[in-house]
Amino acid sequence: xxxxxxxxxxxxxxxxxPVLVDFFATWCGPCMMLAPIMEExxxxxxxxxxxxxxxxxxxxxxxRYEISTIPRVFAFVDGKQKAMLEGLADKEYILKLLD
Numbered sequence: 001x002x003x004x005x006x007x008x009x010x011x012x013x014x015x016x017x018p019v020l021v022d023f024f025a026t027w028c029g030p031c032m033m034l035a036p037i038m039e040e041x042x043x044x045x046x047x048x049x050x051x052x053x054x055x056x057x058x059x060x061x062x063x064r065y066e067i068s069t070i071p072r073v074f075a076f077v078d079g080k081q082k083a084m085l086e087g088l089a090d091k092e093y094i095l096k097l098l099d
Contacts, residue, residue, distance in 0.1 A: 022072075023055055
């Protein structure tokens, strides 16, 4: 699910489920390679919420999380940032961010 800055707090910080947030851009090759992995996680793990934030459409949110390179995935549990991944990784590695 792609979210906007206005939806971020509700969808991520107030979520009862663990959340993976993928900061991406449509022009970013590695981001497009990561997208199907994140979609697999979303389909296979209904207990995890997967959100996408387009850095071009949400520059203030990208600045808030100091996004200087993409893709960047953050793991949030109980509204708190637990881990961060910069670049590409496989599904198993991404899921371990929530451990």
